[in-house]
Amino acid sequence: MANRLRTSLRTGVPAAAGGVLATLAGLGVAHLTAALTDPATSPVVSVGSTVIDLTPTPVKEWAIATFGTADKPILIGSVFAGTLVLAGIAGVVARRRFALGAGLLVVLTALAGAAALTRPTAGAADVLPAVVAAVVGVLVLFLVTRTLREPRSAGEGTRVSRRGVLGMGAVALAVVAIGGAGEWITRARTRIADITLPAAARKAKPLPTGLEATYADITPLRTSNADFYRVDTRLTLPIVDVDSWTLTIDGDVEEELTFTFDELTAMSLEEHDITMTCVSNDVGGEYIGAARWLGVPLTTLLDRAGVGSGADQILSTDVDGFTISTPLEVATDGRNSMIVIGMNGEPLPREHGFPCRMITPGIYGFVGATKWLTRLTLTTYAEQSAYWTDREWATDAPIKVSSRIDTPKPLARVKPGRTAIGGVAWAQTRGIGGVEVRIDGGAWQAAELGPEVNVEYWRQWYLPWDAEVGTHVLAVRATSREDEVQTAARMKPFPEGSSGIQEITIFVE
Numbered sequence: 001m002a003n004r005l006r007t008s009l010r011t012g013v014p015a016a017a018g019g020v021l022a023t024l025a026g027l028g029v030a031h032l033t034a035a036l037t038d039p040a041t042s043p044v045v046s047v048g049s050t051v052i053d054l055t056p057t058p059v060k061e062w063a064i065a066t067f068g069t070a071d072k073p074i075l076i077g078s079v080f081a082g083t084l085v086l087a088g089i090a091g092v093v094a095r096r097r098f099a100l101g102a103g104l105l106v107v108l109t110a111l112a113g114a115a116a117l118t119r120p121t122a123g124a125a126d127v128l129p130a131v132v133a134a135v136v137g138v139l140v141l142f143l144v145t146r147t148l149r150e151p152r153s154a155g156e157g158t159r160v161s162r163r164g165v166l167g168m169g170a171v172a173l174a175v176v177a178i179g180g181a182g183e184w185i186t187r188a189r190t191r192i193a194d195i196t197l198p199a200a201a202r203k204a205k206p207l208p209t210g211l212e213a214t215y216a217d218i219t220p221l222r223t224s225n226a227d228f229y230r231v232d233t234r235l236t237l238p239i240v241d242v243d244s245w246t247l248t249i250d251g252d253v254e255e256e257l258t259f260t261f262d263e264l265t266a267m268s269l270e271e272h273d274i275t276m277t278c279v280s281n282d283v284g285g286e287y288i289g290a291a292r293w294l295g296v297p298l299t300t301l302l303d304r305a306g307v308g309s310g311a312d313q314i315l316s317t318d319v320d321g322f323t324i325s326t327p328l329e330v331a332t333d334g335r336n337s338m339i340v341i342g343m344n345g346e347p348l349p350r351e352h353g354f355p356c357r358m359i360t361p362g363i364y365g366f367v368g369a370t371k372w373l374t375r376l377t378l379t380t381y382a383e384q385s386a387y388w389t390d391r392e393w394a395t396d397a398p399i400k401v402s403s404r405i406d407t408p409k410p411l412a413r414v415k416p417g418r419t420a421i422g423g424v425a426w427a428q429t430r431g432i433g434g435v436e437v438r439i440d441g442g443a444w445q446a447a448e449l450g451p452e453v454n455v456e457y458w459r460q461w462y463l464p465w466d467a468e469v470g471t472h473v474l475a476v477r478a479t480s481r482e483d484e485v486q487t488a489a490r491m492k493p494f495p496e497g498s499s500g501i502q503e504i505t506i507f508v509e
Contacts, residue, residue, distance in 0.1 A: 018144035019091020020084050021172060023105060026137030027083075028174075030109075030129040032182035039186045039236040040119065040320065041126045043112030043133050048072075048079045048235045050115040057391050061494055064231065064280045072235055083108060094145050101145075102138045109134035120321025186236070192354055195242065195347045197265065200294055204271040207292075208451035211422065211460040217407035218422040218460055221450070222273075223289035225344050230351050231278045231287055231365070233387075237350045238319050238372045245355055247301075247339070251315070251378035254306030261355050264341060267296050272336040275426055275458040277399050279364035280493050284404050284502035288426065290458050293359055294342030299332055301339060301376070311378035313395075315386060316358055316370040324370045325386035326360055327396050328378070331368065335361045335429050336456060339373070361456040362429035364397045364497055394496035401427040401486045403435055403461075403478035403502065410504040416469050421447075422462035425478035431455030433481040437463045440472055447476075455481065467508045475503040 027043060034042035040049065052060075052075070063071045086108055094101025113130030116122060210221030242261045250256040271294050278287035307328070314326045331337045337360045341348055348354045353371030360368030366388045377384070381395060389395055403425035408414050425432045431452070436444035450460030477486040490500035 015092045015095040015145075016088035017091065018147075019087045019089065019094065019101065019105075019141065022091065022137045022141035022144055023083065023087035023108070024172075024179075025140040025174070026105070026109065026133035026135075028176075028179035028182070029136045030112075030133035032178050032185070033132045034129040035182040035185040037128065038126065039239065041116045041129045042182075042236070043109060043116075043130055044076060044080055044083065045235045046116040046119075046126075046130075047083075047112050048076050049233070050118055051075065051079065052233050052235070053118075057393070057494055061280065061492065065282055068286075069230065076235060091141065091144075094141055098142065098145055102141055105137045105141060106134050109137065121319070192347055192350060197294060197342045197347060198269060200271040201268040202270040204273050204292055207273065207453060211450040211462055215407065215420050215422050215462055217409075218450075218462065219404075219406050219424050221290070221453070221460060222344065223291055225291070225346060225349050225352070228289040228291060228343075228352065229278060229287045231280055232371065233322065239350075240319055240355055240372060242355045245319075245374065247356060247374060247376070249301060249305040249376045249378070251376075252308035252311040252380075253302075253378050254308065255304075257301070257305045259301070261341070264296055264339070264356065267300065269294055269341075270297060270336075270338070272338060272456070273453050274336060274338075274359060274361050274456045275428055276359065276365055276369060277402075277426065277428070277497075279366045279393070279397060279497050282493060282498045283402070283490075283500045284504070285498075288404075288424075288458070290453075291344050293338055293340045294345075295338040295340035295356075295359075298337040298339055298358070298360075302332065302378075305378075307378055310380060312380050313378075313384075315377040315379050315384050316373055317375040317377065318370055318372040319374045320372070322370075323386040324358075324367060325381065325384075325389055325395065326358070326363070326368045330363060330396065330398075331360050337361065337368075362399055364399055366393060367395070367397050392495060397496045399426070399428050400497055400499050401425075401430070401478050401480050401484050402499075403476045403486060405474060405476050405502055405504055408474075408504075408506045411506065413507045413509055414467050416467055416508055419465055419467050420462045421465050421474055421476075422460070423476060424458045424460050425476075426458040427478065427480040427484070428456050428458075430484065431481040432459040432461075432478055433483065434479040435459075435461040436477055436479070438475040438477075439465070444477070469508050471505060471507055473503055473505050475501050477501050 031042045067074050090101045090104040109130045113127040116126040207221055211218045212220045246258050246260055248258045271292055273292050275290040281287035312328055314328055314331055316324050340357050340359050356373045358370045358373050404423045406423040421437055425435050435447040437447050438444050447461040447463040479485050487499050488501045491498055
């Protein structure tokens with residue numbers, strides 16, 4: 001029995017390693033091919049994107065809540081790991097029946113090719129990385145399999161010749177080099193070329209000094225581009241050539257219009273300080289940020305096109321065919337809805353929608369903040385539906401009155417004596433009128449508010465507190481300027497955004 005196990009290991013491990021190496025070689029060359037054409041067609045990425053689209057909403061929400069912004073790397077890692085397991089099996093099978101093992105690798109790459117073709121804007125050329133992966137993978141599998149020679153006698157097991165070891169090592173080094181080159185090219189292509197944005201014709205007022213200047217642990221009044229949250233379905237960033245990019249307005253309009261990037265920058269640009277919130281933000285969550293945006297008022301473009309009388313939604317489409325639907329009435333009711341090209345004094349970063357995105361204050365991003373925007377179609381909800389509405393998310397999702405404790409952190413250990421409880425609160429388009437803190441289930445106490453920027457921006461707050469030794473429970477709630485009190489009714493993000501009161505436990509010792 002022990003001899004049989006040792007024989008199986010001597011036979012199977014080298015063969016499995018060969019299958020893995022062959023697959024990695026195919027994926028490496030495919031990744032380089034995709035980097036030179038479209039990074040989204042890289043086999044692992046295209047399969048991962050399809051998995052995202054097919055994943056039920058509760059599972060997506062669980063992944064975001066559990067892993068946060070690491071959900072995408074974990075997904076890619078899972079797809080990659082599963083692929084390598086099947087690749088190892090293919091290697092073992094190929095040692096005895098090469099055609100069968102090679103066929104398994106071809107099936108794996110065929111699935112990746114099919115996934116690439118499911119994208120809304122996919123073309124025949126998008127299967128090229130998968131075809132390359134299949135050809136290279138089968139070729140390397142053949143070469144690796146030949147390095148494994150049959151045992152001379154029973155129980156000897158399959159051995160790898162010295163020449164075979166050197167060959168497999170060379171292939172492994174080549175895989176690393178080729179895959180690294182593909183990643184370097186992808187990153188180089190996603191860097192934004194030197195773009196100088198014109199000054200705004202309507203500038204925002206300078207931001208006041210935020211409470212973070214006094215209480216360092218309170219979230220800064222303005223979120224930097226690097227720290228701004230990012231939640232979307234993308235595994236790779238779209239690479240958009242700003243010189244050929246256009247924004248089209250069509251559908252129920254008097255005149256279909258198309259704008260180039262230069263034409264947008266030549267318009268009368270405006271700056272607005274706006275807070276954005278993701279619908280996946282749970283109570284006390286971090287998927288919220290505040291920035292200074294530069295762009296053109298949405299109504300300026302819609303007025304040029306002339307909106308018809310039948311439309312009730314704006315169906316916005318990104319460069320890869322992803323769609324979001326925004327209620328027309330909400331987007332044009334006087335709030336600062338924008339077509340944005342700049343963020344915090346810089347061109348819009350690629351991860352936040354370069355070259356152009358949509359922002360609609362007061363509603364969650366999934367119904368009003370399309371990134372990598374290329375088309376605005378005036379239509380009706382009865383005629384067309386978007387990605388998230390097809391998955392039964394709300395069609396009109398106003399951001400709820402909410403607040404968050406930034407300091408102390410949950411389960412923090414605090415020294416006795418004078419300290420500060422502080423954080424941020426938001427009620428976009430209505431503004432924050434007050435924030436209250438409750439300590440150990442006692443009466444609500446009014447907190448001090450930080451400076452007000454505008455009603456579309458969040459507001460910092462703090463409460464001085466004489467902390468006594470012991471375990472304490474802190475809670476916070478906000479009230480809008482319209483006297484709407486943050487609800488205590490607990491609700492998960494699906495389908496219209498979370499609600500409830502944040503409570504945290506801390507230790508004073």
